[in-house]
Amino acid sequence: MNQTIDVENLHVSYYGKSVIHDVNFSFEPGNLVGIIGPNGAGKSTMMKAVLGLTPRDAGNVSFIGQSVEAVRKKIAYVPQRSNIDWDFPIIVKDTVLLGTYPKLGLFRRPKKADKAWALQCLEKVGMEDFAHNQIGELSGGQQQRVFLARALAQQADYFFLDEPFVGIDVSSENVIINILKDLKEEGKTIFVVHHDLGKVEDYFDELILINKNLIGAGPVNEVFKADILQQAYQTPFSVMSGMGVGV
Amino acid sequence: MDFFQDMINYEFLQKALITSTVVGIICGVIGSFIVLRGMALMGDALSHAVLPGVAISYMVGINYFYGAVLTGILTALGIGYISENSRVKNDSSIGIVFSAAFALGVILITKAQSATDLQQILFGNVLSVRSSDMWLTIIIGAIVLLAILLFYKELLVSSFDETMAAAYGLKTKVIHYAIMVLLTLVTVASLQTVGVILVVSMLITPAATAYLLTNRLSTMIALAAFFGAISAVSGIYISFIYNMPTGPVIALATTAIFVATLLLSPKQGVLWRALRKIKQRQTISG
Numbered sequence: 001m002n003q004t005i006d007v008e009n010l011h012v013s014y015y016g017k018s019v020i021h022d023v024n025f026s027f028e029p030g031n032l033v034g035i036i037g038p039n040g041a042g043k044s045t046m047m048k049a050v051l052g053l054t055p056r057d058a059g060n061v062s063f064i065g066q067s068v069e070a071v072r073k074k075i076a077y078v079p080q081r082s083n084i085d086w087d088f089p090i091i092v093k094d095t096v097l098l099g100t101y102p103k104l105g106l107f108r109r110p111k112k113a114d115k116a117w118a119l120q121c122l123e124k125v126g127m128e129d130f131a132h133n134q135i136g137e138l139s140g141g142q143q144q145r146v147f148l149a150r151a152l153a154q155q156a157d158y159f160f161l162d163e164p165f166v167g168i169d170v171s172s173e174n175v176i177i178n179i180l181k182d183l184k185e186e187g188k189t190i191f192v193v194h195h196d197l198g199k200v201e202d203y204f205d206e207l208i209l210i211n212k213n214l215i216g217a218g219p220v221n222e223v224f225k226a227d228i229l230q231q232a233y234q235t236p237f238s239v240m241s242g243m244g245v246g247v
Numbered sequence: 248m249d250f251f252q253d254m255i256n257y258e259f260l261q262k263a264l265i266t267s268t269v270v271g272i273i274c275g276v277i278g279s280f281i282v283l284r285g286m287a288l289m290g291d292a293l294s295h296a297v298l299p300g301v302a303i304s305y306m307v308g309i310n311y312f313y314g315a316v317l318t319g320i321l322t323a324l325g326i327g328y329i330s331e332n333s334r335v336k337n338d339s340s341i342g343i344v345f346s347a348a349f350a351l352g353v354i355l356i357t358k359a360q361s362a363t364d365l366q367q368i369l370f371g372n373v374l375s376v377r378s379s380d381m382w383l384t385i386i387i388g389a390i391v392l393l394a395i396l397l398f399y400k401e402l403l404v405s406s407f408d409e410t411m412a413a414a415y416g417l418k419t420k421v422i423h424y425a426i427m428v429l430l431t432l433v434t435v436a437s438l439q440t441v442g443v444i445l446v447v448s449m450l451i452t453p454a455a456t457a458y459l460l461t462n463r464l465s466t467m468i469a470l471a472a473f474f475g476a477i478s479a480v481s482g483i484y485i486s487f488i489y490n491m492p493t494g495p496v497i498a499l500a501t502t503a504i505f506v507a508t509l510l511l512s513p514k515q516g517v518l519w520r521a522l523r524k525i526k527q528r529q530t531i532s533g
Contacts, residue, residue, distance in 0.1 A: 015334060053413050072416030079410050088283060088407050089458065089467050098404050102415040107397060134462040154415065 003064055004028055005158075005189060010059035012042070012049045018212065020046050025208055025217035029064065029157070030187045032180055034194045034204035034220075038233050041211040043193045044080065044162050050191075051075065051160060063158060073102045076156035078147045080163045086136035092146050093131040096122050099153025121152040126175055141172025148176055159183060159190040166195070177203055200224055250484055263373045263483055266381045267497065269388040270433075270440045271449065271475030276395055277433050278454035278475070279468045280426060283406050287451050288338055289326070292345035293427065294434045294446035296322035298352025301368055301438070305359045312383060312435055319431030322348050323424060371442030371494035373483065380439055387436040391429050395468075402426075403464055440479065441494040449475060452501035456508045459516075474504050 004026045012020035019042045027033055035043050048054040050061050052068045063071045076099070096118040100110050110118075122128045125145040135143060144164055151159055159180075165173050180190050184205070194200070200207065200220065207223040209215040215232040216223040230236060254260050281290045300318030304311040322344055329340035356365045367375070395402065405412040405422045413419045430450075437446045457470035482497030510518050 048410070051414050053410060069416075072414070075414050077411045077414035079408060083410065084408060085283075085285075089462050089464050090403075090407060091462055094463070095407075098407070098411075101400055101404055104400070106401070109400070150411075160414070 005064065006060070006062045007050055008060040010046070010049060010061070011057040012045055012054060012059075013057050020049060020210075021213050023059075023208075023210060023214040025214065027189065027206055029189045030184060031189055031206045032184045032204050033189070033191045033206045033208060034200055035191060035208045035210070036194055036197065036200065036232075037210040037215070039195070041232070043195075043210065046208075046210060047160055047162060047191060047193055051077065071158065074157040076151035076154040076159050078144075078151050078159070078161040078164060081140060081143060081147075081166065083162075084135075084143075084147075086143070088135065090135060091131070092127060092133050092135060092138070093118060093122060095135055095146055096149045096153050099150040102154055118149075118153050121149040122146070124152060124179065125149045139169065139172075141168035144168050145172055145175060148179060152179070157188055159188060161190070162193045163195065164192060165199075197229075250487060253487070259374055259376070260483075260487070262376045262378065262381045263493075264480060266376045266384045267373050267440045267479035267483055267493075268476045269384050270437045271453070271477070271479035271497075272472040273388045273391045273433050273475075274437060274446070274449035275453040275457070275471030275473070275475030276468050277391060277426070277429055278450035279457065279464070279471045280402060280406055281430065281450055282454040282458055283464075284426075286426075287447070288341050289323075289427075290430060290434075290450045291447040292326065292341045293319050293322060293430050294437075294443050294450075295345045295352075296348035297431065297434055297438070298349055298368065298443055299355050300352075302352055302355030302359050305364075306355070310383075311438075315435045315438070316428075316431050318348065318352075319434065320424075320428060323427035323431070327424075367442070368438060369442050369444050370492060371438065371440050371445070373440045373493045374487075376439050384436045384439075387432045391433060394425070394429060398422075398425075399465075406464075441497050445494050445498040448498035448501050449478070452498075452505050453478060456501075456505045459508050459512045460514070474501065478504060 006026045008024050010020055010023040011018070023046060035047060037043050045054055049056050049059070050068075052061070061068055068075075097110055097115060099121065100114040100118060104110060104114070119128065119131065122131060125148055127142060127145050127149060130138060130142065130146075135146065138146065148164070151161075164176055180192070183190055192204070194203070201224060204220050206218065207220050208217045209223050209228065209232050211232045216228045254264065278290070281287060297315035297319045300314030300316070301311045302314070303318075304314030325344045326337070326340050329335055329343065330337040335343070353365065356368065401412075401417055401422060405417055405419050409419050433450070434446050437449060441449055453474035454467070454471040456474050457467045460470055461467050478500035479497055482500040483493055485491065485500070486493040486496040508516070510516055513519060
């Protein structure tokens, strides 16, 4: 059986305009994969297309030989913070509890054990003191940690995080990256849309570099090179300095 | 105590009270989801769009319920189709479809029946509720409440984070259209109480009031149902005592509760906020 996560020939368009053109990549499970590229490169769109949340014009996606539909309950998705209504009447611990819903299925309510598990996940991200706060009362970094706790509660095999490090504090960023690295050690596969080039080499094992087309995919040391980056960002990258700024 | 004496004596008043209480409750419940999903305009649209269905039902001589549900669902599908398949934004497609449906409905009703019926459908007349209408409302209420109870989890997660829900395999489009169907049912049930034009006040205002008071969806739903029912009952009482049109009085009752909450609620209340700000300034300058 095929032991990889494969994306072949992925095409997405929006009202006739191509936004993702012929993207192909393949990764072994147990990797922390960064998806990078300039603003408007289609990073989030590509992630959603891989997950089948945005209609694809063409493309095959398989998770260890299975279709996305077959592995849905093993997929945890963390949206961009800007896509969430932070005024929603929900408190932190109930937000994490949502992560137990996929396994519960229809008609079954979360039980004591599910609630205990959600609390455990909240402790992993160090947010248990905020269990009873409404989610809008938290800082950006705290919100992101709560959403990661929800993803952990899903006990997924595949994690997809859309820009988790945007606008958050350093300590939250460290908590999150350490948990992602732990997940990788457990054999989980994590895809992270990311745009701060400064930390790429510390954070990821594998990279997907896109700008509508696939520019490069593979181990960080093979993709994260000045000449390849230049193709994606279309600005000269002589030295690695100045890369921390959002190009 | 005339009102209570009359309530015991007159069956029509009892029916009006029961029907409008049920309507208040289910409007609050479904309205909570409408408010949280940012679909207030959709609620307004669907309530207007049932009109041609009501007219056609009159013409062919069937219960207005069937026609209303049919055109309500067609409208929801039409709006969805336009906003998904063109660059026209959702609020614009709502405007296009519902004004057309409403216009068609007004023409059909004036052709089919006298102008008094149009008046009644537009503004409601809860004091003329028949037993069959009351039972229809109760049945619709039971269906709506049961659906919300059974699918509470799915409604919560898809209202809060639709992409995450879709990613783990929830059929979020099915949920969206199911809510549209429930909304149409609630609108039909509300026709006689507040009428087509003011249904939106029962849907949105009690739910928005509850939204100001709590950080929990379940509490919000319960409060919205409570405010809806209180508005309905007090609206009937006031309109009966002072001889005013019932629908508009109920609508204004929801508004009165909203304004009081907006001013006085402990967390979001405008008054408390202003007071807190003054105190803060004093501590800083002092």
